[in-house]
Structure formats: structure tokens, C-alpha cells
Amino acid sequence: MIKELSDYKHALDESAIVAITDQKGLIIHANDNFCKISKYTKEELIGQDHRIINSGFHSKEYIREIWTTISNGKIWKGELKNKAKDGTTYWVDTTIVPFLNDEGKPYQYIAIRSDITFRKEAEENLIKYSNALEITNKQLIDFCNIVSHNLRAPLINIAMLVDFIEQSENEEERQEVQVKIKPVINHLLEVFNELVESIQVQQDEGINIDEILIKEGLKKILIGFEAQMNEYGAIINLELDSVPRIFCPQKYFDSILSNLISNALKYRSPDRELLIKIKAEQLKDSVLLSVSDNGLGIDLEMHKNHIFKIRKTFHKHHDAKGFGLYLIKTQIEAMDGKIWVESEVNVGTTFFVEFKKLNI
Amino acid sequence: MNTIKNMTLIDDDDIFVFLTKKVIEKTNLVELIKVFGNGLDALNFLIENCDDVDSLPEIILLDISMPIMDGWQFLDQFTKLAPKIDKKITIYICSSSISPSDVLLAQKNNLVSDYIIKPVSKEKLIELIKGLIAAI
Numbered sequence: 180m181i182k183e184l185s186d187y188k189h190a191l192d193e194s195a196i197v198a199i200t201d202q203k204g205l206i207i208h209a210n211d212n213f214c215k216i217s218k219y220t221k222e223e224l225i226g227q228d229h230r231i232i233n234s235g236f237h238s239k240e241y242i243r244e245i246w247t248t249i250s251n252g253k254i255w256k257g258e259l260k261n262k263a264k265d266g267t268t269y270w271v272d273t274t275i276v277p278f279l280n281d282e283g284k285p286y287q288y289i290a291i292r293s294d295i296t297f298r299k300e301a302e303e304n305l306i307k308y309s310n311a312l313e314i315t316n317k318q319l320i321d322f323c324n325i326v327s328h329n330l331r332a333p334l335i336n337i338a339m340l341v342d343f344i345e346q347s348e349n350e351e352e353r354q355e356v357q358v359k360i361k362p363v364i365n366h367l368l369e370v371f372n373e374l375v376e377s378i379q380v381q382q383d384e385g386i387n388i389d390e391i392l393i394k395e396g397l398k399k400i401l402i403g404f405e406a407q408m409n410e411y412g413a414i415i416n417l418e419l420d421s422v423p424r425i426f427c428p429q430k431y432f433d434s435i436l437s438n439l440i441s442n443a444l445k446y447r448s449p450d451r452e453l454l455i456k457i458k459a460e461q462l463k464d465s466v467l468l469s470v471s472d473n474g475l476g477i478d479l480e481m482h483k484n485h486i487f488k489i490r491k492t493f494h495k496h497h498d499a500k501g502f503g504l505y506l507i508k509t510q511i512e513a514m515d516g517k518i519w520v521e522s523e524v525n526v527g528t529t530f531f532v533e534f535k536k537l538n539i
Numbered sequence: 540m541n542t543i544k545n546m547t548l549i550d551d552d553d554i555f556v557f558l559t560k561k562v563i564e565k566t567n568l569v570e571l572i573k574v575f576g577n578g579l580d581a582l583n584f585l586i587e588n589c590d591d592v593d594s595l596p597e598i599i600l601l602d603i604s605m606p607i608m609d610g611w612q613f614l615d616q617f618t619k620l621a622p623k624i625d626k627k628i629t630i631y632i633c634s635s636s637i638s639p640s641d642v643l644l645a646q647k648n649n650l651v652s653d654y655i656i657k658p659v660s661k662e663k664l665i666e667l668i669k670g671l672i673a674a675i
Contacts, residue, residue: 324638328604332635335658336554343558346661352561359554481612492606501606 187444196271196292202285216261216271216294218264229290234262248482250286258295270299313511325374333367370490373502378431380509384465387431393419393459396429400436407444413453422459425466427534436470438503439530448525464536465516471529477522479507486520507532541672543597547573549581549613550602550633555657559600559671562661568668577605578613585620595626598671600655603634603641610634614648621650630653 191197192210199208209217209224217224217232224231233242237260248255262268271292277285340360348351394417401408401415408415425432440455447453456471477486477493479484485491487508492501511518515535521527546569548556556574563569573596575581581599588594603610610632621628632645635657645654655663 214563327638328636331637332552332604335635336552339558339658340554342658342660344563356558359557363554481608485609494607 191291194293195292196290198224198229198290198292199334200229200288202287207287213292216269217261218267223264227365232261232263234260234268236260236268245275249275249283249288252277252283253280258299259292260299269294269296271295292439318509322374322378326455329370330367330374333363333370336363358443376486377506377509380506380513387428388426389432390426391427391429391432392426393422396432397436397457400433400440404440404444411444411447411453413444413447413455416454416456418456418458422461422466425459425534426536427514431514433506434510435507435532438507439470439532440529442503442530443470443474443528446528447472447474455537462533465534466534468534469529469533470532471527473527476524476526476528477514478524479520479522487518542567543569543672543675544667545569545571545573545594545596545598546668547575547581547596547599548616549575549578549599549605549610551576551605552602552635552657555602555633555659559659559664562664563668566665566668568665568672578608578610578616582608582613582616582620585617585624589607589620589624592626595624596628597626597675598668599628599630600633601630601651603632611644614650617650631667633657633659 192212195210196212196216197208197210198206198213200206204227206224206227209219209221214224214456218516219231245255245257251270254277254404255273257273258270259273260268260270261358272295273292275288275290278289280286294421309447337360340356340363341344343356344353347356397417407413436457438500443455444453454473456469458469458471460467460469475494479486481491482491488501491505508518511532511534518530520528520530546563548559550556552618560572560574563572573584575584585595601610603612608616614630617630629652630650632651632654634641634654637656642654645651655667
């Protein structure tokens with residue numbers, strides 16, 4: 180009988196991570212597997228509070244529920260993330276069995292665990308990949324919509340024009356309609372090029388991340404708008420001192436700022452002098468850049484779902500194409516960042532861009 | 540009645556508008572064609588003239604993708620206006636979108652008689668107008 184018991188113990192020690200604690204949670208026994216995974220020696224573990232391997236990952240409620248279960252003499256089973264001596268963490272599938280005295284009260288607990296770190300890491304990766312896949316899939320649906328809406332329209336125009344010419348018996352009328360084909364073809368080319376450009380962004384994954392001195396970078400961009408700014412008497416106000424630099428592909432930085440500044444100039448109010456404010460703020464693990472103007476504003480009530488969609492425009496402006504915001508949103512999302520807008524009609528618009536900290 | 544007094548095109552597609560006008564004018568089936576380049580301009584006209592039955596259209600060809608106010612947004616607003624209008628206005632959506640979700644949305648909308656995918660042939664246009672004249 181005793182031999183059988185010691186065989187059981189041997190088998191358990193071989194297969195599992197075993198720890199025994201007293202009723203307060205002080206470790207009174209640790210087997211070799213426990214030492215191996217926790218990277219503590221037996222001497223370091225014995226007499227210590229079991230919380231020594233607490234990783235802080237689980238909520239207080241979760242831990243409390245374990246204690247409530249086992250102190251009531253019940254068995255607890257679940258998955259736990261623990262911390263080893265060197266600070267690394269590992270996952271264990273855990274069963275805690277209370278040993279009960281004659282009165283049915285637990286006098287010690289045995290925790291039998293197996294290492295499931297690999298499985299948990301695989302699960303985490305799976306979730307990460309599935310999120311990335313979801314984004315790609317959304318972009319693909321977007322892309323299909325763009326093709327179905329924006330490429331089909333000019334093609335149909337051409338088809339209708341050609342049909343009309345074929346059916347018309349009047350030479351003068353044929354001439355009149357014929358000249359309308361070329362602008363449509365140019366438009367088709369333009370939409371096509373935009374599409375290619377936006378696909379480029381989605382494939383830009385390996386693009387280089389540059390260290391950009393915000394003020395310098397911005398000054399260079401502003402030179403391109405100098406003539407326009409002088410013409411409209413626009414005033415630019417920069418608040419960049421708290422964040423000197425940002426890590427972002429130069430190409431995207433230029434594109435994002437150029438588009439936002441160009442929009443502020445394009446949709447200025449005729450009633451007041453244009454004031455553009457560009458501000459950078461350091462957040463916990465990102466940089467928030469904002470571009471505000473006191474221009475026409477956008478009716479967000481009406482357009483909130485369309486602001487960043489391709490070929491959506493919100494003002495009567497001959498130069499409005501509805502591509503800029505779509506493109507920069509694609510670029511910002513490629514960097515894991517975010518863009519959003521606040522606006523009030525006839526008061527002004529602020530675009531916010533959050534740049535996540537990127538590793539070079 | 541053998542003609543339609545007012546027809547309205549709400550469409551920013553200049554080529555479509557140009558050709559549709561040309562085809563319809565030749566048929567002499569429609570007395571007046573009004574064109575609005577976006578939903579908002581059309582809506583404002585309808586609001587201003589909602590008591591003036593004669594200037595309201597019998598038929599609207601409505602595009603979906605337009606600047607400022609698109610076709611769906613126009614329909615949302617028009618739903619609120621419709622009870623105040625004492626005239627039957629037949630709305631056809633006329634779009635180059637072949638997206639099934641657009642077709643489904645149109646089918647669900649009581650104000651929309653049908654969803655016509657561009658291109659619209661001359662014959663189809665004439666058939667549409669003649670059908671409406673017969674119904675009036």
C-alpha cells in the first residue's frame with residue numbers, strides 16, 4: 180500500500196508541476212518540475228507565500244474566486260499565467276485540490292499543473308493573425324466596392340456615348356457626342372491611378388520608417404503651399420515644441436500633412452481670415468498630431484460615415500475629388516495609427532492623427 | 540394624358556444626364572426635365588415647391604453616389620417630406636453600382652419603384668416613361 184502510494188507520487192512528480200501549500204498559502208512542498216519552470220530553487224520556494232509566482236495578469240476577482248472555491252473545500256480547475264524568478268511568464272493548466280481535516284476544513288492545498296505556454300502563445304498569435312486578416316479582408320471589400328462603383332461608372336459613360344454615336348443618324352450630333360469621350364477616358368485613367376496608389380500603400384508593409392524632425396519636416400511641406408497661403412492671407416500657428424520628433428515613413432508624413440493642409444486651404448471660409456493650427460502632443464505610447472482650421476466645416480451629422488471613403492466630397496469645390504482623406508487613412512492604418520475628425524459647420528474642422536510608436 | 544409634365548434627374552454624372560436628356564427630348568413624351576447635381580439641391584427645390592403641384596416632378600431618376608448628399612441620404616430626407624406632398628412621385632434609382640447591398644437597400648425602400656443599373660438603353664428609358672404615362 181505504502182509502496183503503491185509512493186509510486187503514485189513518483190508518477191505525478193514525473194508528469195506534473197506540483198506544489199503543496201498550507202492553509203494560508205505558504206509553500207511547504209515544491210517538486211523539481213515546479214523549480215524548473217519557476218526558475219527558483221526549492222530552498223527559495225519553501226516557506227514563501229504562493230503569490231511569489233503571481234504574474235499580476237489576472238484580475239483580483241479571478242484570484243479571489245480561486246480562493247473562495249478551495250477554502251470551501253472544493254476543487255478549482257483553470258488556466259493561470261505565472262511569473263518565474265527572472266520575470267518571464269508561463270501559462271499552466273492548473274488543478275488545486277484541498278486536503279480536508281476531520282472537520283471537513285482544508286488544512287493544505289495541492290496544486291497540480293502542466294505547462295501550456297506553447298498552446299497559449301499559439302492562441303495569442305492566432306488571434307493576432309485573425310485580427311490582421313480581418314483588416315485585410317475589410318480593405319479587400321473596400322477595394323471591390325471601389326472597383327464596382329468608381330471604375331464601372333466611367334466605363335458605362337463610354338459605353339453609352341459609343342452606343343449613342345452608333346445609333347445617331349445626324350453627323351452634327353455625332354460630333355457633339357464624340358468629343359465627350361476623351362474627358363471620360365481621362366477620368367477613368369485618373370481613378371485607375373488612384374486605385375493603384377492606394378493598393379501600393381496596402382503593400383507597403385516593408386517600407387522604411389524614418390526619424391522625422393516634425394518642425395523641419397513641416398516647414399518643407401509648407402514651402403509648397405507658400406503661394407496659396409500668401410494669396411489667401413492664411414496664418415499658420417505651430418505648437419510642436421513638446422514633441423520634437425516622430426517615427427514614421429517620410430512618404431506618409433508628407434502625404435498626411437500635405438493633404439490636411441491642402442484641405443484646410445481648399446475649404447476655407449470666405450468670411451474670415453484663414454487660421455491653421457498644427458499641434459503635436461505626446462500621449463502614453465503614441466503621438467497625437469492635429470490640424471485645425473476655422474474654415475467651412477463639415478456637416479458630420481450627415482457625412483460621418485463617409486468622411487474617409489473614396490470619392491466622397493462634402494463641398495461644392497471644383498477641385499474636390501474625395502481621394503486625399505481616403506489615401507491618408509489607408510496610410511495611417513498601415514502604420515497601426517488612427518485618424519478622426521471633429522467639425523462644426525461654419526466654425527472649423529480639426530483632424531486628429533494618432534501615430535503609434537513604431538520601432539525602427 | 541399622353542405626356543409627363545415634369546421629370547427630374549438627380550445625378551452628378553454629366554454624361555448620363557446629357558445623353559438621357561437628349562434621348563427623352565427627342566421622344567416628346569416629357570415637357571420639362573430638371574437636373575440637380577446632388578441630393579441636397581433637389582431636396583431644397585422639393586421643399587420650396589412642395590405646395591406647388593405643377594412644378595413637382597411625376598418621376599425622379601435618382602443616382603446613388605453623389606457629392607454633398609447622396610441618393611440614400613436624399614431618400615431619408617424625402618421620406619419626411621413625402622407626407623406633405625399631394626402628388627404621386629415615382630422614384631427610380633439609376634446607378635452604375637452593381638453591388639448587391641445597394642440593390643437590396645433599394646428593394647427595402649417603399650419610395651423606390653425600381654433599381655435600374657446603368658447603362659440605361661434608349662428603349663428602356665422610353666418604356667419606363669410610357670409605362671408611367673399609361674399608369675397616370
